[in-house]
Amino acid sequence: xxxxxxxxxxxxxxxxxxxxxxxxxxxxxxxxxxxxxxxxxxxxxxxxxxxxxxxxxxxxxxxxxxxxxxxxxxxxxxxxxxxxxxxxxxxxxxxxxxxxxxxxxxxxxxxxxxxxxxxxxxxxxxxxxxxxxxxxxxxxxxxxxxxxxxxxxxxxxxxxxxxxxxxxxxxxxxxxxxxxxxxxxxxxxxxxxxxxxxxxxxxxxxxxxxxxxxxxxxxxxxxxxxxxxxxxxxxxxxxxxxxxxxxxxxxxxxxxxxxxxxxxxxxxxxxxxxxxxxxxxxxxxxxxxxxxxxxxxxxxxxxxxxxxxxxxxxxxxxxxxxxxxxxxxxxxxxxxxxxxxxxxxxxxxxxxxxxxxxxxxxxxxxxxxxxxxxxxxxxxxxxxxxxxxxxxxxxxxxxxxxxxxxxxxxxxxxxxxxxxxxxxxxxxxxxxxxxxxxxxxxxxxxxxxxxxxxxxxxxxxxxxxxxxxxxxxxxxxxxxxxxx
Amino acid sequence: xxxxxxxxxxxxxxxxxxxxxxxxxxxxxxxxxxxxxxxxxxxxxxxxxxxxxxxxxxxxxxxxxxxxxxxxxxxxxxxxxxxxxxxxxxxxxxxxxxxxxxxxxxxxxxxxxxxxxxxxxxxxxxxxxxxxxxxxxxxxxxxxxxxxxxxxxxxxxxxxxxxxxxxxxxxxxxxxxxxxxxxxxxxxxxxxxxxxxxxxxxxxxxxxxxxxxxxxxxxxxxxxxxxxxxxxxxxxxxxxxxxxxxxxxxxxxxxxxxxxxxxxxxxxxxxxxxxxxxxxxxxxxxxxxxxxxxxxxxxxxxxxxxxxxxxxxxxxxxxxxxxxxxxxxxxxxxxxxxxxxxxxxxxxxxxxxxxxxxxxxxxxxxxxxxxxxxxxxxxxxxxxxxxxxxxxxxxxxxxxxxxxxxxxxxxxxxxxxxxxxxxxxxxxxxxxxxxxxxxxxxxxxxxxxxxxxxxxxxxxxxxxxxxxxxxxxxxxxxxxxxxxx
Numbered sequence: 001x002x003x004x005x006x007x008x009x010x011x012x013x014x015x016x017x018x019x020x021x022x023x024x025x026x027x028x029x030x031x032x033x034x035x036x037x038x039x040x041x042x043x044x045x046x047x048x049x050x051x052x053x054x055x056x057x058x059x060x061x062x063x064x065x066x067x068x069x070x071x072x073x074x075x076x077x078x079x080x081x082x083x084x085x086x087x088x089x090x091x092x093x094x095x096x097x098x099x100x101x102x103x104x105x106x107x108x109x110x111x112x113x114x115x116x117x118x119x120x121x122x123x124x125x126x127x128x129x130x131x132x133x134x135x136x137x138x139x140x141x142x143x144x145x146x147x148x149x150x151x152x153x154x155x156x157x158x159x160x161x162x163x164x165x166x167x168x169x170x171x172x173x174x175x176x177x178x179x180x181x182x183x184x185x186x187x188x189x190x191x192x193x194x195x196x197x198x199x200x201x202x203x204x205x206x207x208x209x210x211x212x213x214x215x216x217x218x219x220x221x222x223x224x225x226x227x228x229x230x231x232x233x234x235x236x237x238x239x240x241x242x243x244x245x246x247x248x249x250x251x252x253x254x255x256x257x258x259x260x261x262x263x264x265x266x267x268x269x270x271x272x273x274x275x276x277x278x279x280x281x282x283x284x285x286x287x288x289x290x291x292x293x294x295x296x297x298x299x300x301x302x303x304x305x306x307x308x309x310x311x312x313x314x315x316x317x318x319x320x321x322x323x324x325x326x327x328x329x330x331x332x333x334x335x336x337x338x339x340x341x342x343x344x345x346x347x348x349x350x351x352x353x354x355x356x357x358x359x360x361x362x363x364x365x366x367x368x369x370x371x372x373x374x375x376x377x378x379x380x381x382x383x384x385x386x387x388x389x390x391x392x393x394x395x396x397x398x399x400x401x402x403x404x405x406x407x408x409x410x411x412x413x414x415x416x417x418x419x420x421x422x423x424x425x426x427x428x429x430x431x432x433x434x435x436x437x438x439x440x441x442x443x444x445x446x447x448x449x450x451x452x453x454x455x456x457x458x459x460x461x462x463x464x465x466x467x468x469x470x471x472x473x474x475x476x477x478x479x480x481x482x483x484x
Numbered sequence: 485x486x487x488x489x490x491x492x493x494x495x496x497x498x499x500x501x502x503x504x505x506x507x508x509x510x511x512x513x514x515x516x517x518x519x520x521x522x523x524x525x526x527x528x529x530x531x532x533x534x535x536x537x538x539x540x541x542x543x544x545x546x547x548x549x550x551x552x553x554x555x556x557x558x559x560x561x562x563x564x565x566x567x568x569x570x571x572x573x574x575x576x577x578x579x580x581x582x583x584x585x586x587x588x589x590x591x592x593x594x595x596x597x598x599x600x601x602x603x604x605x606x607x608x609x610x611x612x613x614x615x616x617x618x619x620x621x622x623x624x625x626x627x628x629x630x631x632x633x634x635x636x637x638x639x640x641x642x643x644x645x646x647x648x649x650x651x652x653x654x655x656x657x658x659x660x661x662x663x664x665x666x667x668x669x670x671x672x673x674x675x676x677x678x679x680x681x682x683x684x685x686x687x688x689x690x691x692x693x694x695x696x697x698x699x700x701x702x703x704x705x706x707x708x709x710x711x712x713x714x715x716x717x718x719x720x721x722x723x724x725x726x727x728x729x730x731x732x733x734x735x736x737x738x739x740x741x742x743x744x745x746x747x748x749x750x751x752x753x754x755x756x757x758x759x760x761x762x763x764x765x766x767x768x769x770x771x772x773x774x775x776x777x778x779x780x781x782x783x784x785x786x787x788x789x790x791x792x793x794x795x796x797x798x799x800x801x802x803x804x805x806x807x808x809x810x811x812x813x814x815x816x817x818x819x820x821x822x823x824x825x826x827x828x829x830x831x832x833x834x835x836x837x838x839x840x841x842x843x844x845x846x847x848x849x850x851x852x853x854x855x856x857x858x859x860x861x862x863x864x865x866x867x868x869x870x871x872x873x874x875x876x877x878x879x880x881x882x883x884x885x886x887x888x889x890x891x892x893x894x895x896x897x898x899x900x901x902x903x904x905x906x907x908x909x910x911x912x913x914x915x916x917x918x919x920x921x922x923x924x925x926x927x928x929x930x931x932x933x934x935x936x937x938x939x940x941x942x943x944x945x946x947x948x949x950x951x952x953x954x955x956x957x958x959x960x961x962x963x964x965x966x967x968x969x
Contacts (some may be wrong), residue, residue: 067609080530094528100523102530199530206762234532235764313762316562318526319573324628340566363757372759 001026002162003479006071006219009165013060013070020060020070024053024114027072031116037144042077042135043085044117056112058353068226069112074167076155077118079105080123082201087150089133089202092347094323094406097394102199104168104210104232111226116164120154123349125175125203126150128421129411132351137408140183141480142446145361146405149179150421151420155213156183162483165413166214166223172207173306174401174425177437180213181400181449184439186476188212188220191457192432193238195224196231202317204310205236215477217438217466221245224459240457248460249467254288256465259393262297264424270403276441280355283472284397284465292393295386299345301378302427303419308362308375309430315359321347354415363483383431390455395465398439399424400449417426424451434459438466439475447475455482485725486689489717490590491652491699492644494681498611498671505610505635506533506576511636513675517616518705525570525613525634532763535560539636540767541777542607542668543583546638548778550603551660552587556769558608560761562734569613570630577639579758583767589662590786592653592804596799601655602643611635643681643693649713653706656680657808659783660682664809672808673705680704680709684716695720698729700737702742708739715744740920767860788813796826811848815855822859825866832862836879848920855881861889868953874898900915902953902961908951911960914943928969937961960969 001021004012012018028046035041051070057071068260079085081100082105087093101109108115122132130138130153140146140152140159146159152169156179159167171177171189180187188211202208212223225246230239242423260281265274285291288390313458321330325341330346333339348356363370389396401421428435440450453464470476503510507524524531548555559581562574584606592598611634618629626670628715640659646652664671671677680703685695700716703709713739720730724788732750737743785807792803792813806816810834820829837858841851861878870878870893881892895897901907915922918940925936937958944957 032747080528086529093946096529098528098530100528100531197530198532202530202763204762233534235534238764252521316572316574316757316759317566319564320571321528322566322568322573324568325571327524349866360757363759365755365757368757369761411869 002030005167005216006068006165006214006222009302009397010067011023011069011363014065016060020053020056020072020114021050022071022150024049024072024116025466027038027116027164034161038139038141038161038163039136039159040120040138040148040154040161040163040423041088041117042087042120042154043116045084048084049114049116052109052112052114053186059112060201064159066226067222068108068113070114072114072116072164072242073108073223074116074119074155074158074164075105076152076167077266078170078201079123079168080201081105081118086118086201087265088125089123090348090352091134093367094134094328095325098199098394100199102228103196103229103363104200104386105197107226107229108168108223113226118247119152119167120174121156122151122153123352124201124314125151125170125172125208126314126351126355126390128174128178128402128418129406129408130154130179131408131412132349140405140446140484142184143405143439146407146446147182149182149401150186151175151179151181152213156180156187158215159183159185159215160480162479166212166219168227169213170208170210171398171425171429172203172209172310173429174422176213176230177209177425177435177449178401179420179449180437181439181451182405182477184447184475184480185215186217186220186436186438187211187215188436188459188462189428189434190224190228191238191434192234192429194228194434194457196237198231198233201319202313204313205317206313208462212378217463217470218246218249219437220436221463221467222357224463226384237265241366243460243464245460247282248464251464252288253284253465253468256289256395256467257393257398258284258289259292259294259389261299261389261396261398263294263296264398268420268423270400270443272405272443273382273399273401273448276443277450280440280450280469281397287354287468287472288335289465293397294389294393296389296472298378298381298429299427301383302430303423306356306369306422306426306430307419309379311355311359311402312362312372313359315356315363318348318352318356323347325434352414355430379430382427385431386427386431386453395458396453398451400451401425404443404446404448428453434454435463436462436466438469439478440469440473441475442478487686487717487721488691489648489713490644490685490687490694490903491646491713492640492683492697493640493642493646493652494683495656495750496611496640496679496681497546497640497659498540498661498677499539499636499638499668501536501538501542501636503536505536505539507607507634508633514954515631516625517631519631521613521630522592525571525630527573533576533761534858535764535767536636539608539771540583540769541637542640542775543606544769544777545589545666545668546663547584548774549784550587550589550668551607552603552776554769554788555581555583555585557581558583558767558769561758562761563756563758565756565882567612567629568626569633570632571613575612575643576761578607578734582607582765583769583918589658591651591658592703593650593654596777599651601645601651604641604710606638607638609637609639611633611637642827644685644697649710649717652682652713653710656706658785661712661808665785665788665813666782667810676704679704682713682716684713684720685730686717686720696732698730698733698735701747702737703737703739705739705943708737711739711742711795712744719744733786745958756806760939774818782810783811791954794926796820798826798830802830805834806830815848815851818855819859819862822856823862823866825862828862828866829859830837830880832858836876851884851963853879856881857888864889864893868902868955869893870898870900871950873881873898873950873956899951900953901948901951902956904956907952908960909957910947911957911964912945914940914947915964922965922968925965
């Protein structure tokens with residue numbers, strides 16, 4: 001059952017081929033059997049899941065249940081879940097049980113989706129390897145000595161390892177697309193404002209966006225149908241109709257103009273990755289798409305701009321974790337200052353502290369204009385690059401990340417090397433554009449991701465291209481060794 | 485040397501919205517700690533702010549009231565600092581693009597002159613919670629009450645245009661008058677609805693360069709503000725005259741103990757690291773909204789004062805006092821229109837009633853004597869049913885809950901004698917029984933006679949048990965005495 005796609009599970013549930021309880025039991029069993037290997041799930045909500053599955057089965061029995069009713073999913077532990085510990089991968093929130101659901105969680109709950117548990121992640125979504133989690137690193141199911149990517153590494157590994165047919169994730173600079181690429185699955189970061197951020201613990205508010213992870217583009221479409229909604233609790237959420245993302249999957253890609261940014265094939269790109277991406281581009285061309293070389297001239301500025309803006313916002317977003325109201329508080333504080341210092345020094349990991357310091361520095365009097373002000377100008381330039389490009393092309397395609405999954409610890413002492421992991425993904429966050437990653441090859445036995453970037457709110461077209469690509473390739477059906 | 489005082493004010497005004505600026509929690513005052521703080525106010529992870537439209541409208545109304553530029557695009561920013569009563573670790577406020585730009589407020593001074601105080605800008609922001617250091621708390625710990633956290637404020641920042649305590653107080657009172665008149669603030673100073681930060685510096689009279697200023701924060705009454713400025717001006721002059729220099733610093737003044745002290749110097753000041761809040765979009769206000777708010781703007785104190793002069797023939801001073809806030813003004817207008825004698829209505833509203841309310845610490849809105857009741861009494865003075873002296877007894881009885889004026893007048897038998905036959909008899913009786921006084925009067929010259937009239941009046945009023953109408957008695961008495969000459 002765990003090899004079924006979500007689309008197949010939906011059919012099976014609706015046709016009573018199996019029940020939601022059976023499905024839920026199956027995936028719970030897989031989690032208890034394999035999670036020790038992957039460390040992808042940090043909280044399993046078995047009792048709650050079985051209850052939800054029973055309810056889903058009742059709804060299914062009555063007919064007219066929503067499409068996803070009875071499908072089990074995992075939620076990234078960045079989404080607040082009412083009554084269920086939501087840690088954000090941090091010691092700071094190890095004891096935090098929210099009294100409310102994130103809108104994303106609520107949307108799935110209303111649709112009858114069964115939550116199996118919460119997935120591991122880089123602490124406060126800060127990381128590209130899942131090594132910064134308080135709960136230990138997640139292992140890549142394709143090579144357990146390698147990272148799964150991050151920050152949504154738990155969700156990606158769980159889907160790749162068939163612990164769940166799909167999972168929710170978030171992407172601030174590549175946190176959906178990069179782990180999707182490294183784990184050989186499909187993942188989509190929607191347009192900023194497409195999915196509500198209410199109840200999603202903020203890293204960098206102007207960049208954060210939630211999206212789905214699954215094995216196929218078709219499944220991502222099904223999940224996005226439910227995830228995307230207008231929410232008046234999030235002022236940055238855009239009030240715009242949600243199309244049926246499944247409806248346009250089968251359109252022909254003939255004549256589609258695909259921009260290939262020359263800056264995405266430069267120094268630093270692994271030759272194996274490059275070859276796989278070029279092969280994928282050729283496949284798309286063979287399907288009738290038209291490849292157009294384009295330039296995104298300010299691409300090289302995206303990483304530096306991002307590493308000013310994201311930490312600046314984070315430095316303020318994470319100030320609320322002060323030991324006063326909830327979460328971790330140090331033992332026996334001497335006074336207020338001591339409580340603040342020790343709570344935050346003990347509760348936050350090294351990478352989180354590094355980014356708070358960078359952000360604080362960038363916003364300081366005398367440095368603001370040189371860093372934050374300048375980064376915002378760069379952000380405008382990057383946005384303009386894309387606006388110009390989309391005047392000429394329908395979609396932009398390139399590699400998701402420079403190389404396949406790397407070994408644990410290999411970038412541990414060099415934050416900048418780690419930051420360069422997101423060199424191809426960060427620009428879309430800065431511009432607020434949607435991007436996705438689909439598997440497009442293998443290098444050294446590890447998956448390679450193909451990134452598809454769309455114009456604002458053009459997720460349907462991206463999914464259409466990805467789905468059509470998956471009709472003529474089988475990378476998305478491949479499973480890591482040991483999974484049958 | 486003569487010193488000139490230079491004062492600028494920053495005034496925090498709590499807006500009278502039902503709910504908070506970024507959440508749906510109630511803003512009402514005095515609830516049990518932390519019962520009016522929702523997940524957003526507590527800065528729970530993942531929660532997001534949604535701007536209260538009413539707060540924006542109130543801020544714009546203030547801007548219109550002071551004829552200021554309205555920021556058609558205003559931006560909320562985060563002001564970062566750690567404090568236990570600041571749940572997010574930053575205050576959401578405005579800096580570069582405030583909702584209200586430059587404007588001006590006219591103040592009237594005791595000598596009858598007026599002066600315009602420039603407003604630099606006014607911005608929207610959220611209030612913080614309160615730290616609690618007393619009560620049932622574990623040893624060595626403090627509590628936090630977040631009921632107030634997220635209450636909408638406008639902070640009004642003046643230019644350093646005031647040159648005396650009188651001007652500063654007049655300005656503060658004028659702002660109070662404006663915000664209560666347009667209904668954007670309840671004006672309850674004791675509940676912290678208006679709080680003042682005063683920036684004070686001194687310089688030698690006749691010079692133009694500003695001296696180093698200090699800021700005394702969070703004064704919540706006109707009286708404390710006055711005291712704090714007075715002390716600070718004295719302190720600064722003492723320091724300079726002793727050869728010292730003023731440090732730029734933030735100061736606190738305790739109105740109860742009358743002690744002022746330095747809190748932190750400029751060097752110790754926070755670097756607030758302001759940046760635009762990414763959770764909130766810029767606030768765009770349309771011309772239509774501004775015009776609709778302008779049309780709906782209630783009468784402003786200055787316009788009301790002018791109208792009172794015109795409509796009720798009051799002096800400028802009386803009209804100013806009565807129009808200073810909405811509740812006083814509407815109280816007066818009810819009394820004036822119901823009793824038909826605006827001048828008497830003004831005297832009683834500003835005199836007896838205002839004094840009694842002050843003594844009791846009450847506002848016009850909570851007056852034990854209603855406007856209708858007072859009007860009923862004033863009408864009886866106006867139609868000569870009772871004298872001013874009797875009215876004081878009637879007023880006292882109404883204050884004590886004795887009912888309406890007519891009931892009290894009847895019950896106490898206070899009705900004034902206005903029947904001329906009866907009055908004539910009393911006057912004749914008094915003259916007949918005091919022949920020496922009459923003799924004396926006749927033999928005096930013109931000037932002395934006037935003074936001697938009082939003696940007769942006293943006797944007559946006594947004989948009538950105070951119920952004789954004094955004007956009528958006066959007339960009859962003069963007539964009778966003239967007949968004897």
